[in-house]
Amino acid sequence: MKSWVIILLTAFAINTQAMAATGGGFKNDESAPPQHKQDSGQHGTEDTHENNVAKIKHTQSVNWVTVQGYIIKKNGEDSYTFRDKTGTMETHIPATAWDGQEITPADLVSLSGQTQKKGKDIILNAKYVRKQ
Template sequence: MKTWTLILLGAFAMSSQVMADTGGGFKNDDTPPPQHKQDSGQRGTKDAHENTIERIKKTQSLNWVTLEGFIIKKNGADSYTFRDKTGTIETHIPATAWDGQEINPSDLISISGQTVKKGKEIVLNAKYVRKQ
């Protein structure tokens, strides 16, 4: 009788452990891809709503956007020209947005901020600048 009780208890303990592992959540049984294979947090897919300078120039002001490209020219104290594959835009980048980073014209960056109208033009007021 004790043997059967121990067998049943052992089977119950193993089956409850198996059932507990079938739920969702983070599974640590796979290795992450190397950093150089990471593509904006996605696995090689393109966002269908990718922001471009061409696209944001057609929108109204007060939109939060993130763009990838290059700062190609300094125009004044906080004024820069930013370029992506579709064009250029005037960008205001305060000292706090740099976060201590040194950026060269050859550095691919991600820039996030709010678009505003300045006359007939759209200008990007940057809040964050990150080297890619």
């Protein structure tokens, strides 16, 4: 009886690891819409005011923000370029933030996370990525 339990637990662990290794992330197989054709990206967010790249870049403090737009490029392992109608910015998105979703440059997304000053630039450390 114990051996069956061990076998089932081992099979479950292997299956879970295989699913985690292939689930979600950024797929660079489509292009984002032109910047001038983007709308504000508002689809019922719960924030009391609209954040955008231009506003975030002009703040010098650490803030929790939510922005909507497009992830247009992968720059490194967890580094991406995010764009909305006001501009682009670097964002750091860890594997856990994807939550199994596959995102392309054509997908409108909402990123929530904390801003961080990096040299003269402000970057977004995203904790949540949601396809709209």
